[in-house]
Amino acid sequence: xxxxxxxxxxxxxxxxxxxxxxxxxxxxxxxxxxxxxxxxxxxxxxxxxxxxxxxxxxxxxxxxxxxxxxxxxxxxxxxxxxxxxxxxxxxxxxxxxxxxxxxxxxxxxxxxxxxxxxxxxxxxxxxxxxxxxxxxxxxxxxx
Amino acid sequence: xxxxxxxxxxxxxxxxxxxxxxxxxxxxxxxxxxxxxxxxxxxxxxxxxxxxxxxxxxxxxxxxxxxxxxxxxxxxxxxxxxxxxxxxxx
Numbered sequence: 715x716x717x718x719x720x721x722x723x724x725x726x727x728x729x730x731x732x733x734x735x736x737x738x739x740x741x742x743x744x745x746x747x748x749x750x751x752x753x754x755x756x757x758x759x760x761x762x763x764x765x766x767x768x769x770x771x772x773x774x775x776x777x778x779x780x781x782x783x784x785x786x787x788x789x790x791x792x793x794x795x796x797x798x799x800x801x802x803x804x805x806x807x808x809x810x811x812x813x814x815x816x817x818x819x820x821x822x823x824x825x826x827x828x829x830x831x832x833x834x835x836x837x838x839x840x841x842x843x844x845x846x847x848x849x850x851x852x853x854x855x856x857x
Numbered sequence: 858x859x860x861x862x863x864x865x866x867x868x869x870x871x872x873x874x875x876x877x878x879x880x881x882x883x884x885x886x887x888x889x890x891x892x893x894x895x896x897x898x899x900x901x902x903x904x905x906x907x908x909x910x911x912x913x914x915x916x917x918x919x920x921x922x923x924x925x926x927x928x929x930x931x932x933x934x935x936x937x938x939x940x941x942x943x944x945x946x947x
Binding site: 715716719720722723726728729730731732733742743745746749793794797801 | 864865866867868869870871872876880881882883897900905906907908915916919921924930931932933934935936946947
């Protein structure tokens, strides 16, 4: 198959498609961070809804699974926010949104807090903080 | 109506070992994409096209895409309008 492709490439030069590690691909979206933050909140609420006494084996299993999902999504959220921060946001965005640096810093701290603890207030704070970053992202895209 | 098939040449290591530098891929623009597919998508800020694997559907017409070579390239979200097509042969 590659020989046929090479032959076609000689006639019609195939364009390059990039599979680079360091090239910023320019495809950014806060949706994944929003989804991860909401998952963290949902897991905290579900964990709180589990019976506190006389846990069945199924309850114990669910508890472990929910904690696992909560921690995974808190980490995922942090990663997504840091991608926006390091790769997407530029100096001009900081000039336009002066509290952006502080907001990102606090949001990533909230991700760590939520990874460590089961605290609905902290999870709500995380969802709200990610929403603010998403709003700034949308405003920065607006022409 | 646009011809459905396109050929691209791969540049970079982020899709190793599935795709190597210099390898050609055949892309179909007329098929729907799903989790697990290799796709070619438009970069929205630069005039380049990127190749990634869809790992998760994150919303209506939105997919999380990643590199096959772990640690090379970060997960991204692409929207339906950015996707050029699905890799059908390589």
